[in-house]
Amino acid sequence: MGLLEGKFAVITGAASPRGLGKATAKLFVEHGATVAILDLDAAQSEAAAADLGADHVGMACNVTNKAQVQQVMDALIAKWGQIDILVNNAGITQPLKFLEIEPENYEAVTDVSLRGTLYCSQAVVPHMRARKSGSIINLSSVSAQRGGGIFGGPHYSAAKAGILGLTKASARELAPDNVRVNAICPGFIATDITQGKLTPEMKAQVLAGIPMGRAGEASDVAGCALFLASDLSAYCTGTEVDVNGGSLIH
DSSP: OOTTTTOEEEEETOOSTTSHHHHHHHHHHHTTOEEEEEESOHHHHHHHHHHHOTTOEEEEOOTTOHHHHHHHHHHHHHHHSOOOEEEEOOOOOOOOOGGGOOHHHHHHHHIIIIIHHHHHHHHHHHHHHHHTOEEEEEEOOHHHHHTOOSSOOHHHHHHHHHHHHHHHHHHHHHGGGTEEEEEEEEOSBOSTTTTTOSOHHHHHHHHHTOTTOSOBOHHHHHHHHHHHHSGGGTTOOSOEEEESTTSOOO
């Protein structure tokens, strides 16, 4: 018996084959969930969903477009009758220095992470409230906590720190209706975003700062998401869970 038997989950930005979203989708399916993968490209989303099995759904969705987000979530609620879990995974990063951040860089990074998380959550909250049940999982980052990471510039840190504030404030507001909101803060994870961007010297330097001595895997983050999505975490809301191999112990 899986931890998510009979549950319906929506995961944004999950079409990338080696990304956190796809790994989370796979684990959710192993635990009995039916999953919708939302990403910018319809064909890629559909392919990723087909990869999970016949019952799963892939849809195009630009998380920064409020009307489109509402349309997609409404369609899923109509199809399934319920949405139990939302994972706000969509995000982009840019390795820019403080003075290099142009308006378009700031907008691109903060829009997807922050505005996207807000819009997707707003689209499912009335439904979750009405059912007095729901788990929303937001992806932040160790860079929000330590002030910069390995790749993301200061605008990325700001966006991911914003996610923490949004998570805690929405958790407080939605708790009376048993809608839980939690954040995951991954450290250095080997994914498509990080693939090939590190010189061997940079990688050695990064690993030297991680007590566990290895990069995280997408599955490490997925395991945490499974915990937060399931009833195992029934009394957890407004939390930030660190998945960083000990690289930030605070």
